Amino acid sequence: MTARSLTPRASMVTFPSHASANSDSAAVLVATSAFGHSLIAEHGQAAVLPWLKEAGADGVEIRRELLPDGFNDFEALGRAGAETSLGVVYSAADALWNGDSLAPGVMTRLEESRRLGAVAVKFSLGHYASDASPASRINAWQQLCDALKGTATPLLLVENDQTAEGGTLAPMAATLADAKAADCPLYMTFDIGNWQWTGVDPLAAAQALGPYVRYLHCKGVSVERDRHHASVPDDWELAEWRALLAHFPAGVTRAIEYPLQGSPLVDVTCEQIKRLRAL
Numbered sequence: 001m002t003a004r005s006l007t008p009r010a011s012m013v014t015f016p017s018h019a020s021a022n023s024d025s026a027a028v029l030v031a032t033s034a035f036g037h038s039l040i041a042e043h044g045q046a047a048v049l050p051w052l053k054e055a056g057a058d059g060v061e062i063r064r065e066l067l068p069d070g071f072n073d074f075e076a077l078g079r080a081g082a083e084t085s086l087g088v089v090y091s092a093a094d095a096l097w098n099g100d101s102l103a104p105g106v107m108t109r110l111e112e113s114r115r116l117g118a119v120a121v122k123f124s125l126g127h128y129a130s131d132a133s134p135a136s137r138i139n140a141w142q143q144l145c146d147a148l149k150g151t152a153t154p155l156l157l158v159e160n161d162q163t164a165e166g167g168t169l170a171p172m173a174a175t176l177a178d179a180k181a182a183d184c185p186l187y188m189t190f191d192i193g194n195w196q197w198t199g200v201d202p203l204a205a206a207q208a209l210g211p212y213v214r215y216l217h218c219k220g221v222s223v224e225r226d227r228h229h230a231s232v233p234d235d236w237e238l239a240e241w242r243a244l245l246a247h248f249p250a251g252v253t254r255a256i257e258y259p260l261q262g263s264p265l266v267d268v269t270c271e272q273i274k275r276l277r278a279l
Contacts (some may be wrong), residue, residue, distance in 0.1 A: 024190075028273045029089060029255040031061035031217075035260065040066045047082040055269035059087030061255050062116065064109070078117035089255070090118040091217070093165070096158055097175070100136040102144060112148055113154045120155040120215065122189050125166035130174035141182035144152055148185055154267025159189035162197035169187070169208055171202055176212045190248070191217035191257070192241060197228050202244060210247030218276055219258035230258045232272070242279055254279070 030052050033043045040048070044125045046061055058083060081088040092109035096102065103126050113121035129137075148156060158175065172188070179186035190213045195202045206213075218241070220233030223238055233241070245252070254276050262268040 010177070012048075025277050026054075026251045026279070027058040027087075027253045028276045029059040029061050029087070029253065030055075030057050030260070030269060030273070031063060031091065031255055031257045032066060033061075033063050034256050034260045035256060035265070037066065037194040043188065044068075047075055049080055049084045049086055051269065053084040055266050056273050057086065057269070058253075059089060059119075061089045061091050061122075061257075062118070063091045064112075065091075074112050074115035075117075078115065082117065085256050088116055090116050090121045092121055092123050094123055096123040097126040097128040097140075099127055099155065100132030101140050106149060106251070108143075109161045110153070110156075111260045114152050118154045120157050122157040122159050122165075122215070124161040125158050125172060125175060128171050128175045130171065130178065138182070139140040141178065141184050144186075145184045155214065156186050158186060158191045159217065160191050160194050160198075160200075162194050164198060167194050167198040167200070169205055173208055176209065179211060187214040188212040189215040189217055191219070192243075192244065193217070193219040193221045193230060194227075196221045200241075206244040206275050213252060214247045215252040217257045218247065218254050219256075233275075234260055238275065238279065245279060 032040055032048055035048055040063075043064060045060075049060060062081075064079065079087060090109075090113040092113070094103060094105050094109055098104065106123070110121060111125070114116060144156075147153075158172070160172055165171060176186065176188060190206070190207055190209065192202055194217070195205055218233065219233040220237045222229050222231040256269075256272055256276060258272075260269050260272060
């Protein structure tokens with residue numbers, strides 16, 4: 001599998017340069033975090049790839065925060081994805097920006113994603129100083145643009161997280177607008193559930209940011225004792241999500257990022273993949 005192919009069913013992929021007029025349904029990936037930290041700590045992320053293949057997933061989201069301390073064999077993990085014909089998205093678990101500069105570690109994470117053979121790499125926004133001096137911001141954008149050159153470079157995505165600086169409309173919109181002005185290929189992972197942590201209406205966010213969205217993080221949200229938790233979406237939430245999809249590119253690639261529990265686990269995963277694919 002090359003970095004230009006997210007899944008063996010390439011017609012289903014909606015990342016830039018992978019779209020097809022013959023798309024008939026959306027690609028669905030599964031974030032390994034959906035299986036819980038305990039299971040991944042015991043078995044490793046490579047171990048769940050055959051389960052995902054059997055369940056009908058098109059790809060996997062590898063989570064850096066779930067890799068063992070000192071992990072460095074990204075090539076082997078990438079080969080495991082290729083052997084199961086699963087496209088790979090790399091969740092770097094790091095911020096993209098630190099004020100008017102790229103955050104420390106960005107270049108390292110980009111290199112890890114290349115070694116992994118990922119089709120896309122996902123960062124949180126971090127703190128983007130849109131009011132910083134134009135010169136400093138221009139230099140940082142140029143540095144990022146230069147780093148993204150090359151045929152093996154994955155698509156760069158920034159995700160709304162659960163913080164005020166990285167998960168609200170104003171900083172996200174400013175970042176994406178500045179990326180466009182700098183002719184830098186930065187797109188968005190739209191996390192449906194995370195907007196609830198920051199009190200943003202997901203529909204308003206979809207209307208404002210929809211053209212930039214290339215990847216959809218899907219999770220239901222439940223509230224217990226005034227705390228938000230990721231949960232399996234109910235039918236009402238799925239209906240709400242359909243309204244959001246009207247503002248995104250047709251057939252946008254989506255990922256399960258909510259708990260997958262039950263037995264047999266492959267069947268549970270298969271059922272949830274079908275629910276998202278049918279949206």
